[in-house]
Amino acid sequence: MTENMTIAVAMSGGVDSSTVAAMLARDGDGASESRNAGDSQNAVVGLTLQLWDQTRLAGKHGIPDAPKAGRCCSIDDVYDARRVAEQLGIPYYVVNQEERFERDVVRPFVDEYLSGRTPIPCSLCNDHIKFDQLLQTARSIGAERIATGHYAVNEYDPARKRWILKRPADLAKDQTYFLFGLTQEQLAHTLFPLGRLTKPEVRAIARQHGLRLAEKPDSQEICFIPGGDYKQFITAYLEEQGEATPDTAGELVAASGEVIGRHEGISKFTVGQRKGLGVASPTPLYVLNIDPASHRVTVGADAELSTQTLRARRLNWISIPELTGTMRVRAKIRHRHEPAWATLEPASAGEVIATFDEPQRAVTPGQSAVFYDGDEVVGGGWIY
Amino acid sequence: MDANATTPLLPEVLEAMRPYWMEQFGNASSIHQQGQTARTAVDRARETLAEFFNCREAEVVFNSGGTEGDNTAIFGLLRPGDHFITTSIEHSAVLRAADRVAERGVEVTFVAPLANGLIDPEEIRRAMRPETRLISTMLANNETGVLQPVEEIGRIAAEAGAFFHIDAVQGAGKVAFDVRRFGCHLLSISAHKIHGPKGVGALYVRRGTPVEPLLVGGSHERRQRAGTENVPGIVGLGKAVELATASLEDGTLERIAALRDRLEAGILAIPGTGVNGAGAPRTANTTNIRFEQVEGEALVIALDLKGVAVSGGSACHSGSTEPSHVLMAMGLDKNAARASLRFSLLRTAAEADVDHALRVVPQAVEHLRALSPVVAGTAG
Numbered sequence: 001m002t003e004n005m006t007i008a009v010a011m012s013g014g015v016d017s018s019t020v021a022a023m024l025a026r027d028g029d030g031a032s033e034s035r036n037a038g039d040s041q042n043a044v045v046g047l048t049l050q051l052w053d054q055t056r057l058a059g060k061h062g063i064p065d066a067p068k069a070g071r072c073c074s075i076d077d078v079y080d081a082r083r084v085a086e087q088l089g090i091p092y093y094v095v096n097q098e099e100r101f102e103r104d105v106v107r108p109f110v111d112e113y114l115s116g117r118t119p120i121p122c123s124l125c126n127d128h129i130k131f132d133q134l135l136q137t138a139r140s141i142g143a144e145r146i147a148t149g150h151y152a153v154n155e156y157d158p159a160r161k162r163w164i165l166k167r168p169a170d171l172a173k174d175q176t177y178f179l180f181g182l183t184q185e186q187l188a189h190t191l192f193p194l195g196r197l198t199k200p201e202v203r204a205i206a207r208q209h210g211l212r213l214a215e216k217p218d219s220q221e222i223c224f225i226p227g228g229d230y231k232q233f234i235t236a237y238l239e240e241q242g243e244a245t246p247d248t249a250g251e252l253v254a255a256s257g258e259v260i261g262r263h264e265g266i267s268k269f270t271v272g273q274r275k276g277l278g279v280a281s282p283t284p285l286y287v288l289n290i291d292p293a294s295h296r297v298t299v300g301a302d303a304e305l306s307t308q309t310l311r312a313r314r315l316n317w318i319s320i321p322e323l324t325g326t327m328r329v330r331a332k333i334r335h336r337h338e339p340a341w342a343t344l345e346p347a348s349a350g351e352v353i354a355t356f357d358e359p360q361r362a363v364t365p366g367q368s369a370v371f372y373d374g375d376e377v378v379g380g381g382w383i384y
Numbered sequence: 385m386d387a388n389a390t391t392p393l394l395p396e397v398l399e400a401m402r403p404y405w406m407e408q409f410g411n412a413s414s415i416h417q418q419g420q421t422a423r424t425a426v427d428r429a430r431e432t433l434a435e436f437f438n439c440r441e442a443e444v445v446f447n448s449g450g451t452e453g454d455n456t457a458i459f460g461l462l463r464p465g466d467h468f469i470t471t472s473i474e475h476s477a478v479l480r481a482a483d484r485v486a487e488r489g490v491e492v493t494f495v496a497p498l499a500n501g502l503i504d505p506e507e508i509r510r511a512m513r514p515e516t517r518l519i520s521t522m523l524a525n526n527e528t529g530v531l532q533p534v535e536e537i538g539r540i541a542a543e544a545g546a547f548f549h550i551d552a553v554q555g556a557g558k559v560a561f562d563v564r565r566f567g568c569h570l571l572s573i574s575a576h577k578i579h580g581p582k583g584v585g586a587l588y589v590r591r592g593t594p595v596e597p598l599l600v601g602g603s604h605e606r607r608q609r610a611g612t613e614n615v616p617g618i619v620g621l622g623k624a625v626e627l628a629t630a631s632l633e634d635g636t637l638e639r640i641a642a643l644r645d646r647l648e649a650g651i652l653a654i655p656g657t658g659v660n661g662a663g664a665p666r667t668a669n670t671t672n673i674r675f676e677q678v679e680g681e682a683l684v685i686a687l688d689l690k691g692v693a694v695s696g697g698s699a700c701h702s703g704s705t706e707p708s709h710v711l712m713a714m715g716l717d718k719n720a721a722r723a724s725l726r727f728s729l730l731r732t733a734a735e736a737d738v739d740h741a742l743r744v745v746p747q748a749v750e751h752l753r754a755l756s757p758v759v760a761g762t763a764g
Contacts, residue, residue, distance in 0.1 A: 045689065050704035078703060093685045096704035140682035140752045141689060 008138035013077030016149030022209040046085040046092035051101040052224040060236040104128035113267040116290035117366025127181040153195035163187035170198040180380030250295025272362025306359035312381030329371040388728035400623035404616040429622025449585035450553035451477040453572025457549035460595035464489030466517040472713040501530035501661040523555030528661035529670025538567020557628030580624030584617030641668035650742040
């Protein structure tokens with residue numbers, strides 16, 4: 001399937017995407033040895049997206065001065081990616097997408113928090129940058145496919161005439177939750193070579209290829225927020241933009257409606273949060289709801305945090321063309337959530353309602369809900 | 385086609401340098417014969433440079449290249465309270481040094497170019513103040529090749545009693561030098577732009593110009609630049625300058641200009657293209673071309689994969705590109721600046737290089753335009 005074409009590998013400087021580059025580049029070597037001269041082989045080009053200048057807000061509002069390696073766009077990561085490309089003998093380029101990233105990922109991220117929601121920048125980045133702009137760039141330079149180090153399986157089903165996205169072999173590394181927004185067109189041009197491997201196997205392959213970064217730790221935090229404190233980031237970013245941080249201070253209320261205190265701003269809360277509420281209580285209190293209009297934050301007991309239904313919009317369907325009736329699925333409502341049985345039904349235009357068999361904790365506006373049928377991603381949308 | 389970024393050593397340069405790595409490895413400051421051999425080699429290179437600049441030998445200071453020369457002129461002359469005039473199209477070696485002295489209490493004026501990339505000397509004159517101590521402009525712009533009216537600027541400096549520095553890194557080997565005609569007190573060049581080695585250059589310092597050295601230590605270079613002389617590098621620079629001087633007179637420039645003109649005309653046959661800096665006098669080897677509806681960064685990569693190395697914008701820390709500050713100073717918007725590429729020919733360029741580029745470029749541009757909703761998508 002991947003024969004005789006140019007593949008652009010999205011290289012972050014981490015072990016996963018470096019291993020993808022090594023697998024594809026060496027694939028080409030193998031092909032040239034085992035076939036007659038004259039047979040062409042895959043050409044591999046490494047691309048790194050420059051998304052955010054890590055020095056931009058450094059030192060402001062408690063953001064660390066020197067960003068650590070292991071984040072997108074740190075110079076060390078570009079250096080690592082370049083070294084891997086050099087070792088593999090593949091052409092390598094850094095592509096500047098800072099403006100797009102700021103417009104389509106960073107700004108919406110900030111706005112979502114200011115609106116009392118809890119955003120997922122990685123999904124926005126996948127939808128708008130990695131599988132959109134990167135694919136565009138890849139095709140511009142003559143590549144037919146892009147390959148990434150995501151843990152997911154992507155295959156074409158001739159019966160349904162659709163590209164199907166599936167959970168990977170290594171469920172602990174499953175990244176399908178962040179990939180639900182991929183269109184059929186994007187999936188058709190994307191390879192996930194790690195989908196059937198486990199992380200230890202990937203590290204072993206990296207070692208076999210002599211990649212120096214085989215033991216490099218995984219990155220965990222949001223790549224453009226060095227230090228991981230999103231509140232500091234929002235303050236520093238708005239200040240840099242010359243914008244006042246909107247005053248979203250308001251009342252802290254119990255589920256009964258009783259006012260039990262005040263808070264300094266809704267962007268400091270996320271549904272399900274327990275720490276930092278600023279009120280004393282004999283039993284643990286959790287954020288149940290954030291009302292962006294009144295700035296009212298409702299808190300209550302753990303039991304009150306669970307809900308039976310969710311509504312999602314800005315939907316994307318993968319294994320089906322459209323949701324036409326009810327459907328039994330397992331729904332995942334945040335990255336570390338075990339998918340739970342639910343029944344989907346279409347709601348008003350472009351929206352869906354999922355009713356869980358068992359109530360689920362902390363259904364959080366701004367996160368996505370991704371629906372699975374067995375290992376297949378049916379589709380998903382954004383919770384509101 | 386990226387000669388303005390750097391050039392390969394010519395074989396004659398490598399040959400000239402060869403003895404000074406292992407056999408003639410002496411320190412030019414030593415008294416013994418090995419040292420004297422090294423000293424002689426450095427002095428011979430200095431004679432070549434003096435002839436090239438049309439100055440005295442004692443006015444040539446060897447250093448590590450263009451950045452050091454530019455930095456030395458600016459940091460070595462300016463003190464808090466002084467006024468400094470430069471332009472917004474300078475190399476970052478000048479612009480960042482200007483920012484630094486500005487932080488330290490020097491008043492800096494950045495003069496903008498005309499739309500064709502030329503600095504209007506009258507703008508320099510208007511910017512002059514009684515406390516103006518230094519004017520720094522480039523001889524040839526690295527991105528557009530536009531040749532600046534340094535002689536007129538030199539006269540303005542002389543009338544006002546200000547010092548004048550020329551960043552001539554991109555002019556070397558492309559126009560004849562004469563520091564007296566230019567009317568400058570300082571002039572920087574770099575070896576690797578003229579088929580010499582990287583990491584070596586020279587600064588002309590007119591006698592009596594009170595430039596404080598950046599590096600202090602030994603009494604090298606008449607106490608103007610401490611540090612053991614890079615003997616092989618200096619020898620290489622000397623040879624490169626000798627060859628560059630010859631190429632100014634042997635028809636090379638005319639040949640390169642003809643190649644550049646053919647390349648430019650061939651590319652301009654693609655619809656939606658234009659030359660940045662058109663109408664201004666330019667170096668023979670450079671053309672900077674705007675491709676409407678094209679993402680320049682993708683075009684650079686696509687061309688590189690087809691064996692045509694060009695550049696677009698200025699490289700940022702990671703190696704990705706930012707829109708060119710030069711083109712934006714000329715009034716191009718970000719998208720137009722992003723969609724512009726620089727083609728700069730080596731002195732050794734051949735007809736076949738241009739033929740190849742003219743096969744590859746139109747195809748790549750057409751391919752990109754067919755695919756891309758680009759420019760509209762990234763405006764914002």
